[in-house]
Amino acid sequence: MNASAPKPLPPLAIAPIADADIPAVVALWQACGLTRPWNDPASDIALARRGPNSTVLIGRDGGAIVATAMAGHDGHRGWVYYVATDPERRGRGYGRVIMNAAEDWLRAAGMAKVQLMVRRENAQAGAFYQSIGYAEAQTIVFAKWLDGRAPTP
Template sequence: MPSPSLAIAAITDADISAVVALWQACGLTRPWNDPASDIALARRGPSSAVLVGRDAGAIVATAMVGHDGHRGWVYYVAVDPNSQGKGLGRTMMAAVEDWLRAAGVPKLQLLVRRENAKASAFYQTLGYEESTSVMLAKWLDGREATP
């Protein structure tokens, strides 16, 4: 199925509520992560961005991208449930990869929840492979570990 053309640009202040609503509709938010705070953090400096994809003016896709100078990371890849299956996720991931290439970042990593087989399969079609690394995490604000 042909992909509609997406106009991809950095998020604006006016986009925040629509982006958060899209993330919620896609099941990407969790109680311990405030999506508006995540957006604010990503917008603070040149090493990260939130990209939005618009079709006919409506936000139908997003991705949050950032890097540490060597490794890039992508989060909140979302496509409106009514627009899935049209290649928009592929288009957003291509935009993320282009953003990282322009920053000179040679590697892109991402996290997928174990139970999300659909997302894992999607990323594998784009050439991503499961890493042999184990991710460890620690909350620095005193919260208990969460899944």
């Protein structure tokens, strides 16, 4: 095999999340450290499933959910959230596969650009996104809680 040839991606069955998948997806997000006390993951899933501009994709290896990505768009650019791969199965290419699926979903929705946010302390995630062609944008994200809560990290 040619050393410079790209490694083939693993076959994952990609599908939108179903009701029965929610507990396993939330557990995966928790195992990956993606949840925060101020964001209820089940509510985030429900919101993403509510309209046509967002989805939660899951990747299955056999019957096991091994990868997820939440994708959505504002009509101008796409966003990806909750990218997760089973910590026990990392290094198998599942992250690339689920990101390809999210990008394909956004492309089909007519989006030309995709963005995502990575916490500064998560160097491993930053390195992963750079390895699949993402570049750090020179923008600052500002946030405000509309219900009056104090800013969160």
